[in-house]
Amino acid sequence: MTATKTCAICGKPVPPRPENRSYPFCSDRCRLIDLSKWLGEEYRIPGPRAGDGADQPPAPGAEEDEPS
Incomplete structure (x- = not known):
């Protein structure tokens, strides 16, 4: 027995x-x-x-160096 699929828009x-x-x-x-x-x-x-910059690495020089 196969299941009857219904349309996601109208349900028919x-x-x-x-x-x-x-x-x-x-x-x-x-x-x-x-x-x-x-x-x-x-x-x-x-x-x-997409394109909001969240997945891009920081610009060069934007990161602060940690003290040694």
């Missing part, structure tokens, strides 16, 4: 991949709604934003 049953070009969504409409949410930044991945 999703036909299997061979007969559904919009898989894992139930239709092109739901696929496009999901895409627009990504493009509109409604979905976010936790963590610092």
Whole structure:
């Protein structure tokens, strides 16, 4: 027995991949709604934003030398 998958957007049953070009969504409409949410930044991945400088090393000379 296979589990019936449901569409993440509308909750309707999703036909299997061979007969559904919009898989894992139930239709092109739901696929496009999901895409627009990504493009509109409604979905976010936790963590610092790319390009905020948090992952870059400090500038040369910015670190203080420890006394010897």
